[in-house]
Amino acid sequence: MIVYGSLVSPFVRKLLGFLGEKGLDFELKGVGIGDPDPGFRAASPLAKMPAIDDDGFLLADSSAIIHYLEAKYPEPVLIPADPQARGRVIWWDEFGDTVFAACGGKMFFNRIVSPKFLGREGDLAAAAQAEAEELPKLLDYLEGAIPASGYLVEDRFTLADLAVASPFMNLRHCGLRVDAAKHPKVAAWSEAILSRPSLAPWVDKEERMMAKVLAA
Ligand SMILES: N[C@@H](CCC(=O)N[C@@H](CS)C(=O)NCC(=O)O)C(=O)O
Incomplete structure (x- = not known):
């Protein structure tokens, strides 16, 4: 493939x-x-x-x-069969894609993609607005939603964790780290998901690539 x-x-x-x-x-x-x-x-x-x-x-x-x-390829199951769990996973996938990634995208696109990849100025006001007004509300929501198990749905790893953790890398590229004093569950959960063996090598490669882009 x-x-x-x-x-x-x-x-x-x-x-x-x-x-x-x-x-x-x-x-x-x-x-x-x-x-x-x-x-x-x-x-x-x-x-x-x-x-x-x-x-x-x-x-x-x-x-x-x-x-x-x-x-x-049904195994391992990453989208549960249980109706409620499945509904929740789809909710988190949607939240990750259209809400959280969109918010992070306003910062990442305008501060990094536009100037560094497309050679034009980004909308820095939109990025600042997303950081100051949208992001804190989304992090507050997540902080209240992460169960003690450390997984968003069914107390085990699913697509939900992947979909919501992935955009945190784009925040990292913008120099934004989750404040563990303010959002301790989000900080620990996002770190744990991005450190999984399925993602860690890509994260490492991406960080090395972005270090070069940002230094140029
Ligand atoms: N809903 C789509 C979103 C895909 C998307 O917007 N990708 C961006 C990159 S992060 C893209 O290709 N943008 C190019 C464009 O909009 O022309 C998905 O989940 O794959």
Whole structure:
């Protein structure tokens, strides 16, 4: 299977962690925003990452790909069968993608992607607004929602943990670390999920890559 995407995308990172948890082999083909790569364009109708080519089966969108792979490779179970647990996992996936990653994206895109990758100024006011007004509310919500087990759903690792922890890397690239005095559960949980063997090597690679980008 070919995965098209960049390591710094929260959606690509979520998929890479999922593939690692499932123990699946794949080739990561690096693409950037607006990439003309014909394979990527064929797999991703809106040119968004990630997208896959699984032996000729083309699919885009991290959640669509993950649901496809969960059906194809059911073990270990990362999307529970229990109706309530499944509903909660889908909620957290949605929260991670459209709320948390979107908030972090306003900071990451405007402070880093725009100036460093696209060569144009970002909307720094939007980034500052997201950091000052949106992010604290989301962290407060998460702090109250993380169970004592340290996993968001069913007291075990699921897609929910991957989807919500992944965007924390983009905050890290912006120099933002969770304040453990203010949000102790979020700090410990996000650190633990990003340190899992399925994600740690990618995180390490990404940090080395971003150190070079930020130093340039
Ligand atoms: N819902 C999609 C979101 C994908 C997405 O927006 N990816 C961004 C990178 S983080 C992208 O490819 N942006 C390029 C563009 O919007 O042109 C998913 O979960 O895969």
